[in-house]
Amino acid sequence: xxxxxxxxxxxxxxxxxxxxxxxxxxxxxxxxxxxxxxxxxxxxxxxxxxxxxxxxxxxxxxxxxxxxxxxxxxxxxxxxxxxxxxxxxxxxxxxxxxxxxxxxxxxxxxxxxxxxxxxxxxxxxxxxxxxxxxxxxxxxxxxxxxxxxxxxxxxxxxxxxxxxxxxxxxxxxxxxxxxxxxxxxxxxxxxxxxxxxxxxxxxxxxxxxxxxxxxxxxxxxxxxxxxxxxxxxxxxxxxxxxxxxxxxxxxxxxxxxxxxxxxxxxxxx
Numbered sequence: 628x629x630x631x632x633x634x635x636x637x638x639x640x641x642x643x644x645x646x647x648x649x650x651x652x653x654x655x656x657x658x659x660x661x662x663x664x665x666x667x668x669x670x671x672x673x674x675x676x677x678x679x680x681x682x683x684x685x686x687x688x689x690x691x692x693x694x695x696x697x698x699x700x701x702x703x704x705x706x707x708x709x710x711x712x713x714x715x716x717x718x719x720x721x722x723x724x725x726x727x728x729x730x731x732x733x734x735x736x737x738x739x740x741x742x743x744x745x746x747x748x749x750x751x752x753x754x755x756x757x758x759x760x761x762x763x764x765x766x767x768x769x770x771x772x773x774x775x776x777x778x779x780x781x782x783x784x785x786x787x788x789x790x791x792x793x794x795x796x797x798x799x800x801x802x803x804x805x806x807x808x809x810x811x812x813x814x815x816x817x818x819x820x821x822x823x824x825x826x827x828x829x830x831x832x833x834x835x836x837x838x839x840x841x842x843x844x845x846x847x848x849x850x851x852x853x854x855x856x857x858x859x860x861x862x863x864x865x866x867x868x869x870x871x872x873x874x875x876x877x878x879x880x881x882x883x884x885x886x887x888x889x890x891x892x893x894x895x896x
Contacts, residue, residue, distance in 0.1 A: 637678065637681050637682060640654070641681060641687050642678070643657045643658060643661070644687060644691060645674060645677045645678060645681065645687075645690070645691075646661075646664070646666075646674060648677060648690070648691055649666070649670050649673050649674045649677065650666075650670065677690055684819075685819055686709060686819055688703050688709040688710075689703065689704065689705065689709065689819050692704060694709050694710045694740075694742075695710075696710035696714070696715065696740075696742040696746060697715050697718055697742075697746045697750075699745075699746065699749065699776065700775075701740045701741070701742045701745075701772050702740065702768055702771045702772055702775070703740050703768065704768055705819065705821065706762060706764035706765050706767075706768060706821055707739045707740045707765050707768045707769075707820075707821065707824070708739045708740070708803075708820045708821065708824040708825070709740075709820060710740055710742040712881075712882065713855075713881045713882075713883075713885075713887050714742065714743065714803055714855055714887075716855075716879050716880070716881045716882075716887045716888050717743060717801060717803065717853050717855055717879075717887075717888045718743070718746055718747065718750065719879065720853050720877075720879045720888045720890055721747060721799060721801070721851075721853055722750075723877070723879075723890075724851050724876075724890070725751070725798070725799060725851075727750055727751050727752070728753065729751075729753060730753040730754065730755075731751060731753070731754040731755075731797075731798040731799055732754070732755055732756075732757075732795070732796070732797045732798050732799070732847075733747055733748070733751075733754050733755070733756040733757070733797060733798065733799045733800075733801070734756070734757050734758075734759070734793070734797040734799070734800045734801070734845065735747075735756065735757070735758045735759065735800075735801050735802065736759050736789055736790065736800065736801075736802040736804065736838060737759070737760060737789075737802050737803060737804045737805075737824070737834075738758035738759060738760040738765065738766065738769050738784065739760065739765055739768075739769065739803070739824060740765075740768055740769060740772055741758055741768075741769035741772045741773060741784075742772075743801050743803060744756045744757075744758045744782065744801070745769075745772055745773060745776050745778055745782070747799070747801070748776075748778050748781055748782060749776060749778075754781070754799075755781050755782065756778075756781065756782040756783075757782065757783050757784075757785060757793070757797075758782060758783070758784050758785070759784075759785045759786075759787050759789065759790070759792070759793070760784075760785075760786065760787075761786065761787065761788050761789075761823070762786075762821070762823065763786055765821070765824075766784050766786055769784055770784060789837055789838055789841065790838070790841040790842070790845060793845060795845070796845055796846060796847045796850070797845055797846060797847060797850055798847050798849070798850050798851075799850065799851060799853070800842055800845065800846065800850065800851070800852045800853070801852075801853045801854075802838060802852075802853075802854055802855070803854075803855040804827065804834035804835065804838060804854075804855075805823065805824055805825050805826055805827040805831075805834050806827050806831050806832070806834065806835070806855075806856060806857040806860060807825050807826050807827065807831050807857060808826070808827070808828070808829055808830055808831035809826050809828060809829055810829065811831070813825070830863075831857060831860065832860070832863055832864070832867065835854070835856075835863075835864050835867050835868075836867055839864075839867050839868050839871040839873065840870070840871040842871065842873070842891075843871060843872045843873060843893050843894075846892070846893050848893070849892075850892065850893070851876065851890055851891065851892055852873065852890065852891040852892070853888055853889075853890055854888065854889045854890075854891070855887060855888055856886070856887065856888070856889060858885050858886075861878060861886045861889060864889060865889070868889070868891055872893065872894045873891040873892070873893060873894060874891060874892055874893070874894045874895075875889065875890070875891055876890040876891060876892050877889075877890045878890070
């Protein structure tokens with residue numbers, strides 16, 4: 628049976644990804660073989676099902692079950708926030724302050740897929756990390772990524788509400804907490820992510836209000852905090868940080884020029 632006709636209402640690149648998912652092949656393989664590719668009736672039916680899910684607004688990452696982040700594949704599902712290119716800004720920000728050759732203790736609050744923590748552990752091969760998430764289901768996804776990247780001996784995953792189960796001190800603390808106000812209207816595709824990873828009260832700032840006052844005591848003297856924030860939230864988050872005894876080191880913009888990451892250190896006595 629000939630290949631199902633291209634659906635004009637989805638991107639060609641996404642169509643190739645879906646064909647690859649049906650055939651168990653890479654998008655590159657599909658691109659090379661597309662002109663002569665033949666699907667069986669069963670494969671055609673499966674492809675049409677995946678295409679329809681995409682047409683209905685389901686993100687491609689949720690359909691495929693993985694998303695690329697900083698050059699690596701991360702498993703994702705309905706219980707985790709899909710890794711996003713904007714969050715790669717945080718990885719670049721850490722590089723501005725820390726050398727990949729040194730040993731560090733890294734903490735990730737709101738682990739999700741683990742894309743932040745595990746990327747840092749891959750980029751900083753002498754580091755050890757702890758990832759915290761309240762969602763048991765999200766931790767199961769993170770565990771798959773931890774095992775897939777061979778990081779089980781260099782990281783520990785904890786189910787906890789933010790810092791409540793933590794002791795010790797860290798060189799690097801990272802977090803991409805929920806930061807969307809409950810009243811904000813989102814694109815339908817975003818709502819395939821878990822609401823607890825998206826929304827943070829009426830102002831979108833509740834997670835920062837809960838996290839930031841707890842971080843100074845978890846930081847080593849020369850440690851740094853790297854926070855992802857939503858568009859236009861920098862001044863509000865700055866007020867919370869100042870009240871928590873933290874000093875702003877710098878801000879980092881994403882590829883769209885939006886302030887996306889704030890870096891903090893403890894205020895010196």
